[in-house]
Amino acid sequence: MKAVLCKAWGPPESLVIEERPMPVPGPGQVLIEVHAAGVNFPDALIIQKKYQLQPPLPFSPGAEVAGIVRTVGEGAKPWKPGDRVIANGLYGGYAQALVADAARVVPIPDGMGFPAASAYVLAYGTGLFALKDRARLAPGETLLVLGAAGGVGIAAVQIGKALGARVIAAASSEDKLALCREHGADGTIDYSRDDLRERIAALTGGKGPDVIYDPVGGAYTEQAFRSIAWEGRHLVIGFAAGEIPKLALNLPLLKTASLVGAFWGAFVQRDPARTRAHLRELFELYLSKKVRPPITRSYPLAQAAQALRDVMERRVKGKVVILPRE
Helix, strand or coil: CEEEEECCCCCHHHCEEEECCCCCCCCCEEEEEEEEEECCHHHHHHCCCCCCCCCCCCECCCCEEEEEEEEECCCCCCCCCCCEEEEECCCCCCECEEEEEHHHEEECCCCCCHHHHHCCHHHHHHHHHHHHHHCCCCCCCEEEECCCCCHHHHHHHHHHHHCCCEEEEEECCHHHHHHHHHCCCCEEEECCCCCHHHHHHHHHCCCCCCEEEECCCCHHHHHHHHCCCCCCEEEECCCCCCCCCCCCCHHHHHHCCEEEECCHHHHHHHCHHHHHHHHHHHHHHHHCCCCCCCEEEEEEHHHHHHHHHHHHCCCCCCEEEEECCC
């Protein structure tokens, strides 16, 4: 099988494509024929040794795949050859086949194709966990989404609307904001033209957002937090801007506001029962057409480095995927 490999820590251009032996599932594992792999920002971090966890070299990046079960290891119930599944983990997805722990595998609902399935669980799982569990977003509240046109951001826009919130989307260009409006944003902020704080005030009547969804970090974090509503909740999702911001602690004090972390990967490991409930809710949202990942581009395996570079440089709108069998 062909696989994209990280053999030394570095940028996407350091990745190589090699022919590798077909892996064999052990007890409690399944071998999945990969038909699509979601491209996520942590994939770009992990190959540069900038992620919270690092696998041993060499490895294939890619934390989320969709495909077909081909071989089942001992005790890997309830899976059987031919099952259409999604698998998520830390790495291994940019390849034509992947061995996954049976516990990290979920069935693909009827009517969901492989590209959408591979782009769904991580981004939308993060959004549901953060907005529903961590921020307790309530119907009628105002949600501000930073970096709203990216994969994680657009998921938050859609889930926020599904939870009954008024959603303000912030992104860096008009074409990105058009995508946000297409997927439910009620108001928009263009970083390239608007003063962030002035525009937030105008869109909220000076009240500020009740919840801020922040996968960006950098300079936008403090600007947004200074505009937060009384008893607001600022969700720390990630740092796509590359800079981990620092906030003066008088800021949450003045608004009785909260900084709230939302690390979905750790949640999945620590609370499997609640994770399964979230997955059921996510698939119900998909089947009801309340949320749908916008797949704006697909790449063959040979262009995996370009896919990661596009994500790193924030050229991506919506979700992009790798199709290893094209």
